Amino acid sequence: MSESGMSARRWWREPLLHFLLIGILLFPVFHWFGDVRAGDRILVTRERIDAMAEAFARTWQRAPTSQELEGLVDDYVRDVMAAREARAMGLDQDDVVIRRRLRQKLEFLAEDSVTASPPTEHQLQDWLDAHPDPFRTDPEYAFRQVFLDPLKRGDALEKDAARLLQRLQALGGDANIRNVGDSLMVPRDIERMKVGEIARVFGDRFAQQVIRLQPGSWSGPIRSEFGAHLVYLYDRRTGAVPPLGEIRPQVEREYLAARRREALDDLYRSLRQRYPVVIESEGEATLATGDGT
Template sequence: MTRLRRWLSDPLPQFLLLGALLLGVQALWPRTPGATAATRIVVPAAQRLELEQRFREASGRLPDATELDALAQRWIDDEVLVREALALRLHESDPIVRRELQQKLRFLLEDTHPIDEPTEADLQQWLDQHAERYGEPARMSFEQVFISRAQPAGISVEQRLAALNVALLHDAPDLDALSDPLPGGTRWLRQSQADLQRHFGSAFAKVVSEQPIGAWSTPITSALGLHRVRVIERQPWRPASLDTVRRQVLIDCRQARREQANRRALDALRARYDVVYQAGDAS
């Protein structure tokens, strides 16, 4: 509701909506001599009070009669412009105006189609159905030795890898001494699959996730260079309790209900229309 009030405070949406409603009324209004619904402009008392309030908020005092009349005249000018623009069907060709009208109606649909507040049982059911979204992801800890693609003159990557194969046979190799500099170092703790993809790419993450614990991998290629990896620990995925993720579950459950309600409301509106797809130009 707050978002709708902010949107309604903008003069353009106000006048576009009012003009559209008035044109709709005009189509149903009986034809009589003289003024019609399209040419009659009524300044409601509520509108004059709103103009007074806006003036008071801006200036700290109420407007006098002359100032209030000037405000009313400006409102009438704007109303005339909106009606003329709608009469010329300018809203049909202006994408900005069309988006404003679409957004406005979406807000109105939300206000006229409220959703039920999820109960405790609803929240638990939502969590059970989307457990993978909220649980603690599987994590792994590993050591690695990194070989950069850029090696000093006279030393090839293949030579470095051959020497590394021998060094890793020792019981306690000095990984920091064997590795080229790498942000994060040689020991990586509690990394998720998403962490590995972010740091080293999806191919690296896939190989490491399948690597047996305690065994050094064959060289794994990343955008940075080559890696020899030894997984030292794996922690499985753990489901979350509702108490720990209640706020996010509530947000997501409400959002899903809102989207479903909006979809039903929009489907009801679409049912009023016959949609025809025109064939393309065959020439």
């Protein structure tokens, strides 16, 4: 064997060369595992610890002890470790609870964009002008009533009511009814009363019949919790919309709720453009378009 061949064989047997080669081969492996360990690190920042302490203080009206704070940090670390391990095991896949929670968080982000800046007076007034009915006060009714006591009149009640109704219709709405009919601890003349108030005094059935009466004539008999009544409806006042200054909190609440609904509708409309939806039915699959049709 030549001298150069012998030299090369001696060079390959050198331990130093073996060490260098092993190092070159292992370097990417160590580098890769080092990155994994760095990615697995759980960092508990000073800001997060302060937030834990503040939340504890709001709940218990005192600062946590060092042992309690250590327990809070440990519980947070367990949360993070468990969440990471669960995701690594695929436990977050096809879980309806997790899916709904993620949806909720996404919707919260969309809704927060609405409440980032408070509405102006002009916006609220425009909303009130366009949607007055939810803020309109209840209608009010003014009527007169003549009571007929079924305990006193017995079987003659219907006949007495028909005869008295004919008499009152002839006299009209200005008839003197002070001594007409039977006594009752309720005024004969009701100047203004809302439907709910009428129902509380006379009963719901009576109230529902009174609000359907046509003003300007005597009607009846109408049954109540007390007995029978002849009723003259002489005024019906439609509910009014209060000024914005009197109902601003309610208007703002409804305005923001509508804006949040619009924000969610816009969000899902844009998402439908990104995610084709295939709905399987019997024997075929239907592709739902982005606009929901």
